Amino acid sequence: MPRRVFLRHTVLAGCAVAASAGLPRAEDVTIELNWSDLAPDTGGEAMEALRKQGVVQHGQLSTPFDQEMNAQVTTDYNGKRVRIPGYLVPLEYKEQGVISALLVPYVGACIHVPPPPPNQLIFVTTETPYESKSLFEPVYVTGMFGTAATNTQLAEVGYALSADEIVPYS
Numbered sequence: 001m002p003r004r005v006f007l008r009h010t011v012l013a014g015c016a017v018a019a020s021a022g023l024p025r026a027e028d029v030t031i032e033l034n035w036s037d038l039a040p041d042t043g044g045e046a047m048e049a050l051r052k053q054g055v056v057q058h059g060q061l062s063t064p065f066d067q068e069m070n071a072q073v074t075t076d077y078n079g080k081r082v083r084i085p086g087y088l089v090p091l092e093y094k095e096q097g098v099i100s101a102l103l104v105p106y107v108g109a110c111i112h113v114p115p116p117p118p119n120q121l122i123f124v125t126t127e128t129p130y131e132s133k134s135l136f137e138p139v140y141v142t143g144m145f146g147t148a149a150t151n152t153q154l155a156e157v158g159y160a161l162s163a164d165e166i167v168p169y170s
Helices: 003-021 044-053 063-069
Strands: 030-032 080-094 097-104 122-130 137-151 156-168
Touching: 080 122, 080 156, 122 137
Parallel strands: 030 080, 122 156
Antiparallel strands: 080 097, 080 137, 097 122, 137 156
């Protein structure tokens, strides 16, 4: 290989290594989620448009139909590190604090009937107990996210999050 070509390849390889050295790895990136990100479009918008036009009259669509449409989950964030705000509903305690909980989008979810659909509930577990100050405490939860159909005493849950960090919402 001529010296000039060798030098060009060496310089380009060095630039590529230097450029990538400052970039975060995919597993280090934390995705900021909103609750709307967890509800895939299942035609709910189309149904709502029909209702507004009067095509579907009140009572024609059953609650089970609506709940089934809202039960679908998205797999877009499976295996990703995410951060999402919500309200913590403790399920299991250790002496130091909460080790499993539901993360819900609004105060009162899971206490009122019916509970939110599964795609609006996250089952959170943590190895480091979180000292919860109150029921429905607003928090940010960060950790590994995925779909996981889970039944709790309060509701059917569509997602699971293994929390690395739970901090008060600010």
